[in-house]
Amino acid sequence: MMNPNIVYKQIIFTNDFHSNLPHGVDFIENLYKYKNSGAMLIDIGDFTEGNSFYEFSKGLVEREIASSLFDILIPGNHGFNDILKLLGKVRITNCNIFNEDKLCFSEYEIININSYKVAIIGVMSQEAFLSIPLQLRGNLSLKDPLESVVETVSKIRQDVDFVILGSHSGVEFDKATFVQIKEIDILLSSHCHTPGNIFDYKTRVIRKADEEGRSIGEISFNDDELRVNIHTTDISKKNFKDKRFVRFNKFIKKYSLEYSRKIGNLP
Numbered sequence: 695m696m697n698p699n700i701v702y703k704q705i706i707f708t709n710d711f712h713s714n715l716p717h718g719v720d721f722i723e724n725l726y727k728y729k730n731s732g733a734m735l736i737d738i739g740d741f742t743e744g745n746s747f748y749e750f751s752k753g754l755v756e757r758e759i760a761s762s763l764f765d766i767l768i769p770g771n772h773g774f775n776d777i778l779k780l781l782g783k784v785r786i787t788n789c790n791i792f793n794e795d796k797l798c799f800s801e802y803e804i805i806n807i808n809s810y811k812v813a814i815i816g817v818m819s820q821e822a823f824l825s826i827p828l829q830l831r832g833n834l835s836l837k838d839p840l841e842s843v844v845e846t847v848s849k850i851r852q853d854v855d856f857v858i859l860g861s862h863s864g865v866e867f868d869k870a871t872f873v874q875i876k877e878i879d880i881l882l883s884s885h886c887h888t889p890g891n892i893f894d895y896k897t898r899v900i901r902k903a904d905e906e907g908r909s910i911g912e913i914s915f916n917d918d919e920l921r922v923n924i925h926t927t928d929i930s931k932k933n934f935k936d937k938r939f940v941r942f943n944k945f946i947k948k949y950s951l952e953y954s955r956k957i958g959n960l961p
Contacts, residue, residue, distance in 0.1 A: 703733055709862075736767070759942075778830075793835075817860070817863060880898065
């Protein structure tokens with residue numbers, strides 16, 4: 695569980711970045727600004743892998759950035775090996791991935807946002823889980839996602855003001871889950887690359903940020919009202935200016951040179 699004495703100002707969420715560092719400079723620097731202003735940062739999966747930069751970096755740069763920025767990670771199918779390498783460095787939550795009879799990650803996290811207690815739960819669909827390479831899944835198993843969420847929510851609903859489900863499962867699963875489990879206040883969606891604003895259900899919402907660092911999601915809690923906004927980022931920036939990340943410019947430059955090099959002519 696996270697430190698119960700920390701009080702955050704807001705929640706910032708991202709999803710499906712897919713190692714897009716060559717076009718994610720503004721995205722990363724804005725995340726740091728939010729963190730520096732007292733926000734809690736959460737990623738809903740696939741921060742790494744799925745991009746040729748990952749083949750170049752082997753995930754080293756992305757893991758360093760993720761561990762320095764995010765307070766909570768929710769596992770996705772891409773970069774699952776990187777998630778395992780970040781165990782013990784970042785809080786990771788998922789309520790339905792098991793190693794034999796034990797959960798692999800924290801079932802949930804409870805955080806303080808202003809004067810509210812907020813529960814964060816992560817979940818993954820069977821389709822997403824089965825797309826993780828078999829050698830990485832190993833002896834891991836997946837419990838029914840809907841049953842797992844119901845079970846977890848029932849444990850904590852009475853102790854918190856809001857419940858947020860971070861789902862790496864896809865929109866159709868998310869809509870069905872959201873309608874059935876009315877105790878969820880916000881569902882943060884990821885995995886399938888649909889447009890950002892997905893679904894409103896009375897005072898409850900499903901939201902996602904755009905993939906590859908094209909936008910950042912913001913959740914604020916004011917006067918018993920949740921507000922969720924999506925902010926676009928500038929994908930044209932190529933070099934970090936923030937001192938914390940400027941050392942990564944050499945990786946971006948080297949990647950750009952190597953992957954733009956002409957390797958031959960087609961017949």
